[in-house]
Amino acid sequence: MESLGVLMLDPMDDYLxxxxxxxxxxxxxxxxxxxxxxxxxxxxxxxxxxVVTGGGSGADAALIDALPGLEIIASYSVGxxxxxxxxxxxxxxxxxxxxxxxxxxxxxxxxGLAIAALRRIPQADRYLRAGQWKDNGDYPLTTRFSGKRxxxxxxxxxxxxxxxxxxGFDCPVSYYQRRDLAHANYTYYPTVVELARNSDVLVVACxxxxxxxxxxxxxxxxxxxxxxxxxxxxxxxxxxxxxxxSALVDGRLGGAGLDVYADEPDVPEALxxxxxxxxxxxxGSGSLETRTxxxxxxxxxxxxxxxxxxxxxPVV
Amino acid sequence: MPPPALExxxxxxKPLVLLxxxxxxxxxxxxxxxxxxxxxxxxxxAEAAEARxxxxxxxxxxxxxxxxxxxxxxxxxxxSVGVDHVDLDACRHRGLAVTNAGExxxxxxxxxxxxxxxxxxxxxxxxxxxxRRGRWATDGDYPLTTKVSGKRxxxxxxxxxxxxxxxxLAxxxxxxxxxxxxxxxxAPYRFVATARELAADSDVLVLSCALTEETRRMVxxxxxxxxxxxxxxxxxxxxxxxxxxxxxRCLREGVIAGAGLDVYENEPHVxxxxVDMDNVVLSDHRAVLTPESIRGALDMVAGNLDAFFxxxxxxxxxxx
Numbered sequence: 013m014e015s016l017g018v019l020m021l022d023p024m025d026d027y028l029x030x031x032x033x034x035x036x037x038x039x040x041x042x043x044x045x046x047x048x049x050x051x052x053x054x055x056x057x058x059x060x061x062x063v064v065t066g067g068g069s070g071a072d073a074a075l076i077d078a079l080p081g082l083e084i085i086a087s088y089s090v091g092x093x094x095x096x097x098x099x100x101x102x103x104x105x106x107x108x109x110x111x112x113x114x115x116x117x118x119x120x121x122x123x124g125l126a127i128a129a130l131r132r133i134p135q136a137d138r139y140l141r142a143g144q145w146k147d148n149g150d151y152p153l154t155t156r157f158s159g160k161r162x163x164x165x166x167x168x169x170x171x172x173x174x175x176x177x178x179x180g181f182d183c184p185v186s187y188y189q190r191r192d193l194a195h196a197n198y199t200y201y202p203t204v205v206e207l208a209r210n211s212d213v214l215v216v217a218c219x220x221x222x223x224x225x226x227x228x229x230x231x232x233x234x235x236x237x238x239x240x241x242x243x244x245x246x247x248x249x250x251x252x253x254x255x256x257x258s259a260l261v262d263g264r265l266g267g268a269g270l271d272v273y274a275d276e277p278d279v280p281e282a283l284x285x286x287x288x289x290x291x292x293x294x295x296g297s298g299s300l301e302t303r304t305x306x307x308x309x310x311x312x313x314x315x316x317x318x319x320x321x322x323x324x325x326p327v328v
Numbered sequence: 329m330p331p332p333a334l335e336x337x338x339x340x341x342k343p344l345v346l347l348x349x350x351x352x353x354x355x356x357x358x359x360x361x362x363x364x365x366x367x368x369x370x371x372x373x374a375e376a377a378e379a380r381x382x383x384x385x386x387x388x389x390x391x392x393x394x395x396x397x398x399x400x401x402x403x404x405x406x407x408s409v410g411v412d413h414v415d416l417d418a419c420r421h422r423g424l425a426v427t428n429a430g431e432x433x434x435x436x437x438x439x440x441x442x443x444x445x446x447x448x449x450x451x452x453x454x455x456x457x458x459x460r461r462g463r464w465a466t467d468g469d470y471p472l473t474t475k476v477s478g479k480r481x482x483x484x485x486x487x488x489x490x491x492x493x494x495x496x497l498a499x500x501x502x503x504x505x506x507x508x509x510x511x512x513x514x515a516p517y518r519f520v521a522t523a524r525e526l527a528a529d530s531d532v533l534v535l536s537c538a539l540t541e542e543t544r545r546m547v548x549x550x551x552x553x554x555x556x557x558x559x560x561x562x563x564x565x566x567x568x569x570x571x572x573x574x575x576x577r578c579l580r581e582g583v584i585a586g587a588g589l590d591v592y593e594n595e596p597h598v599x600x601x602x603v604d605m606d607n608v609v610l611s612d613h614r615a616v617l618t619p620e621s622i623r624g625a626l627d628m629v630a631g632n633l634d635a636f637f638x639x640x641x642x643x644x645x646x647x648x
Contacts (some may be wrong), residue, residue, distance in 0.1 A: 117477070119477070120477050120500060124476075127439060128453070133443050133447050133611065138453075140603070141610065145598070154614075158496075180495055181496055291460065298472055300475070301475040
């Protein structure tokens with residue numbers, strides 16, 4: 013394999029880092045202190061033909077413009093909302109992501125968060141570890157998960173995988189997206205508010221773009237209501253976070269299972285004190301099996317690029 | 329001590345039902361006015377002689393001695409699904425009927441079992457604590473966990489609860505096999521003759537069978553070793569199904585990868601060693617504590633009592 017100069021923006025995953033180092037000429041941005049990143053880029057600009065980034069880091073116009081030799085950006089994520097795609101198109105830079113391989117993990121976690129939030133599994137675990145077994149006189153009731161109405165924003169790969177799991181729990185499934193898919197088993201709603209109004213559990217499973225930014229706003233949250241649960245395995249940017257926090261604190265929203273936040277890894281203090289939320293540290297695709305498959309897809313895309321073969325999973 | 333009844337209850341009076349312990353508030357409220365409830369321990373001689381039904385709220389132990397005090401007894405009605413707290417041999421010898429909560433708890437048990445599988449393998453509970461302690465900001469991303477979809481699931485006990493667990497996990501693309509006393513020909517899953525073999529072929533072992541003399545401590549060292557270093561145990565059955573000290577040893581030694589437990593051998597005692605483990609999810613026997621299950625159980629109990637007193641077939645008799 014020729015010595016493709018690859019810039020990795022942050023460590024992300026050991027296996028990926030090792031393999032990139034083994035197969036290509038790897039440059040690691042974090043080897044330079046943060047205030048010297050620009051110098052590092054300038055010094056290495058000519059040899060960098062590929063960038064490997066993650067969902068959180070992305071690749072903005074400043075980075076792209078600093079790398080005149082850049083041919084491909086391979087994102088170790090399915091979301092590429094932080095990659096400046098229009099700039100890439102202008103420059104003829106290819107962009108790849110990691111769809112498909114993480115679908116199951118993310119769908120699994122979405123359902124795991126929904127059950128955990130409704131049945132308060134982490135709370136029970138915490139109370140027991142604190143030595144408080146709730147005795148018969150004061151037993152806490154939580155509401156049943158199966159049969160609850162599940163509403164999914166975005167019926168793409170991940171949305172469909174969540175829907176299929178919901179069916180295993182006899183949950184009636186409905187969805188919103190721009191286009192009615194006329195799905196035999198799932199009910200379409202033309203607006204997110206109507207979807208929320210008719211759901212007990214609302215799951216965000218669409219990609220983040222200009223149309224979907226803050227798609228879960230105050231109106232949607234209130235339509236979901238005091239017994240409704242929001243599950244977000246999309247992006248923090250999908251939700252009006254201050255509004256979400258205030259609704260949870262006030263009881264205008266029943267509960268939430270969150271894997272993503274507006275400003276990771278910072279999670280609003282107010283959420284940390286609540287018993288009706290389950291907080292996950294953006295680990296939707298975080299199984300060993302899936303991260304290995306994602307890394308292999310990044311490596312496969314880079315190799316295809318070098319060999320001038322069709323890219324495996326191009327976005328641009 | 330209430331004054332003794334002077335004559336037999338006139339027809340039209342509410343039937344007498346003895347209680348092994350006080351009813352849950354929801355049950356008491358719903359059944360009030362339909363039956364005459366007396367705590368068994370408070371029953372006078374006439375009531376003990378008259379009582380045809382003993383209602384057992386919760387998991388109160390009912391022994392042969394308790395039953396012997398009630399010569400007119402025909403029915404022991406449990407509010408739970410598991411009836412291992414009742415001396416079933418004594419019931420069989422006396423020719424008593426025993427009823428349980430039937431399907432009332434199946435959905436919630438199964439949901440909770442699957443919730444525990446996901447919570448253990450994807451570390452949902454441990455990661456929630458990680459975030460609340462501020463460690464995401466200070467220590468970085470949570471370590472990689474184990475994928476659930478597509479894994480091999482072994483279910484011990486393919487009754488109402490086990491069947492629902494199977495259906496739910498099959499929707500995650502899991503290959504489901506099961507072990508029970510005998511194969512269920514209508515079940516679309518692979519039957520395995522022993523618990524040990526099932527464990528050997530599984531990544532996740534879910535316990536959802538009744539506790540009997542045959543199943544007591546069925547999950548022992550041998551079964552845990554067969555489940556193996558990547559394997560996870562989830563118990564929504566009874567604590568007595570597992571050799572608990574051995575389970576703790578196996579978790580400590582890494583003989584298995586993790587466990588999700590809603591039940592323990594000696595509730596409310598939870599082995600203290602488990603409290604420090606990240607690869608365990610602990611729950612205080614609350615799998616079925618939902619208003620939906622309680623309403624369902626209430627319907628079953630009331631339905632069984634009504635049927636018994638009307639001489640109709642019982643809704644959910646337990647085979648003794």
